[in-house]
Amino acid sequence: MDIEILHKLNIERENRRAVMVVTDLATGKGRLICEGDTVDGDLGAVVGKGFRSGKSGTVEIDGAELFLNVHVPAPRLVVIGAVHISQALTQMAALAGYDVKVIDPRTAFATSERFAGVDLQADWPEDVLKDAPLDAYTALAALTHDPKIDDFPLQEALRVGCFYVGALGSRKTHAKRTDRFTQAGITEVQMEKIHAPIGLNIAAATPAEIAVAVMAEIIETFRKRGMAGL
Amino acid sequence: MQVTTQNDELNIAERWVGEGKTVAIATVVETWGSAPRPVGAHLVIDGDGNFEGSVSGGCVEGAVVAEAMDVISTGKTRMLEFGVADETAWEVGLSCGGRIRVYVERLGVA
Known part of the structure; x- marks a missing residue:
């Protein structure tokens, strides 16, 4: 060499x-x-x-x-929202070999008791992502339901080309999100990359089951990336 | 799949070259059966016999380092094969029962 x-x-x-x-x-x-x-x-x-x-x-x-x-860089997962689903998802992602980070500015949610051993940032995504930017080998899952918190990191993930972008919320919630994102200049092609409703359709009911559906969708997207159209 | 870390053997190899050392890189290019290190794993060796990384679980590193000394002095690449028992010309074996092929090259010589 x-x-x-x-x-x-x-x-x-x-x-x-x-x-x-x-x-x-x-x-x-x-x-x-x-x-x-x-x-x-x-x-x-x-x-x-x-x-x-x-x-x-x-x-x-x-x-x-x-x-x-x-x-190939080690895949990472950034979770927006220190919510119930995130508690299960962070553990599953770590088991699957992902570096995990949780971001939530709401200090009532983002506590070290709820997320022992997890890289947890009790700040706004805008501030955290400035120092630790997203990249193509990062998955982003936005789970707060709150546009004030979710919208910025989702748009940033689409802009940098995260291999996976998922957003919690019903079809109706996502339709409203699509309207906001269109006004913010997100293209239709970029918008289609958002997995919403989030997770594979396995009829998940509990937070842990939803975490399984999300993690499975992340793994599928990572392993099948670049195979579109084949 | 290689996982990148700040201080892995490929970064160390580059640093060694910067310090004026001659360096050989050994790479696992093929494995059969159970092998402790995956295809693509590296062992880097300097002219004094210092090494970092691994190509097996420690079973054959000594032999690879010895071969690397020759590669460093001659500049000629070498393909080494290690297996169980004495099926090959090599006297060291892999206790795990697998076989590996290790490519050794001198850094800087294309």
Whole structure:
């Protein structure tokens, strides 16, 4: 590996961008490919698959044995609202390997007793996200029901391209949200990325069951990202 | 899937190079059966035999470091294979019963 490739690789990883090192195992020649780069031919297909699955491995292309080492940032979950569902969701997300953060400016909800061991921020999302911005490998679940708290982080998540954006609320609530977001300049295409009503339809009834539905939807969206239209 | 941390072996390798060291990178490129470290895992080695990271649960690191010394001095890449017992030319084995293929290259030589 060339030192220049290692340097770029480390920068991309630090900035939480997916990146891949392709090494020709016969010649030792390496190449760095960032997610979103255009790669032609057979290699392009395996590169796309590699980024989606996050799996590294060897492939044979045009008689050459290539090793693809995929570096994908650890997925994160930002939960807006220190509500009952969030208490279950944070535990499930941690089990599934997600870094979790809960944001709620209402100090009555955001207490360390209710969220022991969780990264909990009792501040407005506007302030928290300034220091810890969202990115493409972050899922955002807005669960407060309160537009004053939910709207900003939802719009921010759509703007930066979070892989998952979910919002609690009925279809009626979401229709009103859509009106507000349209006025705020959110496009129709962006709006369609919001999962609302939130969670897979498993007829969940209790807060913990809703958390299961939300977590399952997040996992599905992460593992199937980039597969639309296939 | 590699999880990025601030002080992992790839960052250490870059720092070592910055300190003027010659560095080899060993990478798990293939596994069969149960293997303790996934494909893509790295072990980085400097010219003095210092190393960070792992390619197995500690079973074959010693052998990989020894091979890496040669790679550092010759600049020639090497493919190592480790398995159970003595099926391969290597005298060390993986107690877990799996097999791994480890690619060793010198950093800086394309």
